[in-house]
Amino acid sequence: xxxxxxxxxxxxxxxxxxxxxxxxxxxxxxxxxxxxxxxxxxxxxxxxxxxxxxxxxxxxxxxxxxxxxxxxxxxxxxxxxxxxxxxxxxxxxxxxxxxxxxxxxxxxxxxxxxxxxxxxxxxxxxxxxxxxxxxxxxxxxxxxxxxxxxxxxxxxxxxxxxxxxxxxxxxxxxxxxxxxxxxxxxxxxxxxxxxxxxxxxxxxxxxxxxxxxxxxxxxxxxxxxxxxxxxxxxxxxxxxxxxxxxxxxxxxxxxxxxxxxxxxxxxxxxxxxxxxxxxxxxxxxxxxxxxxxxxxxxxxxxxxxxxxxxxxxxxxxxxxxxxxxxxxxxxxxxxxxxxx
Amino acid sequence: xxxxxxxxxxxxxxxxxxxxxxxxxxxxxxxxxxxxxxxxxxxxxxxxxxxxxxxxxxxxxxxxxxxxxxxxxxxxxxxxxxxxxxxxxxxxxxxxxxxxxxxxxxxxxxxxxxxxxxxxxxxxxxxxxxxxxxxxxxxxxxxxxxxxxxxxxxxxxxxxxxxxxxxxxxxxxxxxxxxxxxxxxxxxxxxxxxxxxxxxxxxxxxxxxxxxxxxxxxxxxxxxxxxxxxxxxxxxxxxxxxxxxxxxxxxxxxxxxxxxxxxxxxxxxxxxxxxxxxxxxxxxxxxxxxxxxx
Numbered sequence: 133x134x135x136x137x138x139x140x141x142x143x144x145x146x147x148x149x150x151x152x153x154x155x156x157x158x159x160x161x162x163x164x165x166x167x168x169x170x171x172x173x174x175x176x177x178x179x180x181x182x183x184x185x186x187x188x189x190x191x192x193x194x195x196x197x198x199x200x201x202x203x204x205x206x207x208x209x210x211x212x213x214x215x216x217x218x219x220x221x222x223x224x225x226x227x228x229x230x231x232x233x234x235x236x237x238x239x240x241x242x243x244x245x246x247x248x249x250x251x252x253x254x255x256x257x258x259x260x261x262x263x264x265x266x267x268x269x270x271x272x273x274x275x276x277x278x279x280x281x282x283x284x285x286x287x288x289x290x291x292x293x294x295x296x297x298x299x300x301x302x303x304x305x306x307x308x309x310x311x312x313x314x315x316x317x318x319x320x321x322x323x324x325x326x327x328x329x330x331x332x333x334x335x336x337x338x339x340x341x342x343x344x345x346x347x348x349x350x351x352x353x354x355x356x357x358x359x360x361x362x363x364x365x366x367x368x369x370x371x372x373x374x375x376x377x378x379x380x381x382x383x384x385x386x387x388x389x390x391x392x393x394x395x396x397x398x399x400x401x402x403x404x405x406x407x408x409x410x411x412x413x414x415x416x417x418x419x420x421x422x423x424x425x426x427x428x429x430x431x432x433x434x435x436x437x438x439x440x441x442x443x444x445x446x447x448x449x450x451x452x453x454x455x456x457x458x459x460x461x462x463x464x465x466x467x468x469x470x471x472x
Numbered sequence: 473x474x475x476x477x478x479x480x481x482x483x484x485x486x487x488x489x490x491x492x493x494x495x496x497x498x499x500x501x502x503x504x505x506x507x508x509x510x511x512x513x514x515x516x517x518x519x520x521x522x523x524x525x526x527x528x529x530x531x532x533x534x535x536x537x538x539x540x541x542x543x544x545x546x547x548x549x550x551x552x553x554x555x556x557x558x559x560x561x562x563x564x565x566x567x568x569x570x571x572x573x574x575x576x577x578x579x580x581x582x583x584x585x586x587x588x589x590x591x592x593x594x595x596x597x598x599x600x601x602x603x604x605x606x607x608x609x610x611x612x613x614x615x616x617x618x619x620x621x622x623x624x625x626x627x628x629x630x631x632x633x634x635x636x637x638x639x640x641x642x643x644x645x646x647x648x649x650x651x652x653x654x655x656x657x658x659x660x661x662x663x664x665x666x667x668x669x670x671x672x673x674x675x676x677x678x679x680x681x682x683x684x685x686x687x688x689x690x691x692x693x694x695x696x697x698x699x700x701x702x703x704x705x706x707x708x709x710x711x712x713x714x715x716x717x718x719x720x721x722x723x724x725x726x727x728x729x730x731x732x733x734x735x736x737x738x739x740x741x742x743x744x745x746x747x748x749x750x751x752x753x754x755x756x757x758x759x760x761x762x763x764x765x766x
């Protein structure tokens with residue numbers, strides 16, 4: 133990596149952190165817009181986890197929403213029924229969700245391709261049914277309402293409810309941290325290993341990469357991000373039901389990664405920024421969202437497998453190569469002329 | 473004549489099991505034929521299963537068309553629809569090695585589109601749908617009264633199953649289909665037009681799913697949640713029976729029908745759905761080729 137590249141990358145990260153703070157402040161006057169921004173941030177965190185699983189390791193997991201739901205329900209129960217502090221309940225339930233994610237991800241060690249996708253979809257459906265059928269923890273289909281916001285202890289002011297722009301800034305920084313963690317992993321040796329697993333896991337095994345270990349690790353980290361996102365989603369929105377974490381939500385998290393550009397850092401963020409606000413903008417016709425998302429799933433699969441950002445990168449690379457080739461041709465031509 | 477209530481419950485369990493089993497088997501056969509032939513795991517099978525009776529409901533209740541005619545119209549309208557889907561979305565992947573993942577995702581997209589359409593349209597018109605019966609009245613089998621319509625649905629389902637089974641075994645197209653199941657290249661070398669067989673199997677599979685939905689609506693009233701439970705059941709039957717195995721779909725479909733009938737009496741249908749999911753997961757982990765692997 134050249135120093136110009138690393139300077140650009142540092143600028144991008146600083147810009148990202150600045151945006152995570154600046155955007156919530158900019159829309160703070162408009163609660164509706166601010167809420168959409170907050171939800172986009174939670175989705176960026178979720179898609180960061182999904183990107184690690186699907187984009188970089190090639191595991192098309194369709195149970196991501198279920199894992200997020202486990203984080204959300206456990207946190208909510210610990211806070212509302214057992215009087216735990218959110219700041220204790222959230223990490224505990226996120227680690228719990230990550231552990232469950234590892235266990236439910238075990239089929240991935242045996243099953244390849246379509247069979248793994250199917251098994252994760254089956255697990256997602258079962259998790260949703262469990263949410264519906266243990267109403268003592270989840271209040272069934274009705275869902276849990278009036279989930280309290282977390283409280284903060286400020287010096288001199290005591291316990292203060294976290295709300296307004298401060299909450300959105302926190303979500304923004306979380307999303308930033310989640311994407312940052314995925315970026316660091318991808319840049320490390322582990323990143324090279326998981327991408328080798330994505331390209332061909334049998335070959336990776338032959339080359340001496342401990343495929344089982346890295347798949348388990350990826351499930352743990354990805355599920356941890358999902359669990360944290362779920363815990364914050366519950367307390368931010370104040371309402372959760374089994375529908376908040378069902379099959380379609382998993383499918384849509386997949387769509388945001390695939391539409392933006394799997395296996396790129398910026399792609400899933402772009403996917404979230406474009407797709408998450410749609411149901412809010414549609415207002416009363418929010419059900420149109422399902423039709424629109426469904427059409428996009430088909431369009432992405434059939435026509436744009438690299439996603440918006442991935443396609444942009446491919447085009448730019450092709451342009452650069454063309455420019456280099458053109459330069460080379462003209463240099464040769466000049467040499468020929470000079471030689472004559 | 474006083475009848476033992478336990479006996480009545482038992483009889484109703486057996487008939488429900490038969491009717492559900494036959495419909496499950498038929499629908500799963502439609503899914504498994506398409507998977508065996510073109511490697512397309514149809515995640516939208518449940519929504520397609522629901523689409524047919526919803527349209528039938530509109531035709532009969534909304535436009536007052538005769539039930540038999542309306543059912544035939546629905547089946548006829550399904551063919552160009554399936555052809556369009558094959559032409560636009562499915563054909564382009566025929567030579568892609570990992571196409572079953574792409575197909576799975578595409579049909580999940582179709583699932584989301586259809587469920588959005590359903591909740592925007594039929595979901596606003598009614599909660600529960602009752603299609604007018606083809607045959608009214610009650611038939612006594614021995615001392616047991618059964619709705620004639622349900623017996624008719626059972627008869628139709630069993631006839632269709634038998635026809636499907638015989639056609640796959642003896643008809644020219646059925647033999648070509650099974651040849652493609654077993655070995656695409658060898659079949660092509662022996663002069664089978666593989667792409668035509670692909671198209672044919674997709675049209676056949678989709679029509680069979682539509683027929684399953686129509687028969688279900690003859691036997692029972694239904695609501696929009698049927699799509700998810702039926703989709704899960706059809707997939708579970710296909711995986712447990714062995715993807716591509718029509719015999720597996722028949723046997724496991726009948727079995728699951730009885731499971732559903734029994735479980736619905738003692739617990740809720742959701743417990744049945746949960747048990748299908750677990751059965752599917754176990755088979756995936758222990759014996760991915762299914763119980764009736766070809």
